Amino acid sequence: MTAHKATPSRDRRRRKGSGHAAARGRRRSLWGGLVALTVLGVTGLAATGWTSLGGAGGRADIGDATARPTHGSTPAPGTTPKPSPSRTATASPTPPKPDIPASGPGTYITASGGSAAVGKGKVLRYRVEVEKGIDLSAADVARQVDRILADPRGWTADGHSAFRRVSGGASDFVVRLATPGTVDRMCATKGLDTGGQYNCSVDGNVMVNLRRWLLATPVYAKTVGTYRALIINHEVGHFLQHGHVDCPGPGKPAPAMMQQIKGMHGCVPNVWPYDENGTYLTGPAVP
Structure with a gap:
């Protein structure tokens, strides 16, 4: 003044x-x-x-x-x-994309502890592992996988599948979160070309691509956590001998065993094998 x-x-x-x-x-x-x-x-x-x-x-x-x-x-x-x-005060419009390493050592950290059995029928024991060099907690990933497999809309709704996580001893399958390169190498052992983009299930190994775990797909880009349920349900479904299916019709829920990453074909997003009434959500088999 x-x-x-x-x-x-x-x-x-x-x-x-x-x-x-x-x-x-x-x-x-x-x-x-x-x-x-x-x-x-x-x-x-x-x-x-x-x-x-x-x-x-x-x-x-x-x-x-x-x-x-x-x-x-x-x-x-x-x-x-x-x-x-x-x-003038400003805010970043979007968060920065995470830095995703293209490949890793192919060795893993196993989540410690375990979970109570969920579901009826034969109990399938599983481990959760995270590839070394990935900046994610194995314990946190395991908690997410546990919740997905325990959800009443998941595979336990079939009446004969039960799951329990273990950290040692014998297991029926392993959920492995790994870099795109490591997933590609593992999937290629069975002739599968995942191209650095996809997940797969081979020889009791549910291979989860780190890129999909962190970024989801355009349809699920705003609900990444929801898409993680689709990854686990789809690949564990393969372990349970379920094959790919297509969209059952426009406006209907996309089956969990549909390759939604390749297009929705008129279906609406859905990540669970069963609906809230216990009805199995499926569609025409894909050759």
Whole structure:
């Protein structure tokens, strides 16, 4: 805030008038400055709420959280100052994509502990492993797999499949989260070309492509966790000897054993083998 001084004069009356004008100018400038500070204070408080939270990577990007006045200028009395555009609070529109290594060592970390048996019938024991070098917790991945296999819309709804996770000893199948290159190498042992993009199930190994686990597909891009259920249900379904099927009709739920990554063909998204009423969701067999 700048103080203005009256210019000296020999005329006493003019000096007296100038003094009153200066006082009025100072009062106006002081009042204008208080208004400006109040407005800026409110603006700063509002701007601190701008945050953007990431998805799959769990990172949060926080924009410039405080709007600041433009320095070097004094607002005119009775006007509202505008914050500098370069200082206006901003938020990242989308979180950065995770860094996905193309390949890994092909060795794994096994999730410790285990789970209670779920379902009826023969209990199938499974392990959950994460390839070394992947920045994901094996324990967290195991918890997600446990929830998927225990869901009442999953394979336990067939009435004869039960599952229990183990961390040692004999197992019936292994869920392995691995880099695209490692998945490709394992799947190729049975002549499957996964092209760095797909998952597979071979010789009791449910191979989960890290790219799909983190990014899903365009249809499920906003619900990555939901797509993970489709990966597990589809590949465990192959282990249970279920083959591929097609869309049963426009507007109907896409079967879990449909290759949804290659197109929905009129079906609506669905990641479970059974619906909430226990009805198996399937379609025409794919040769």
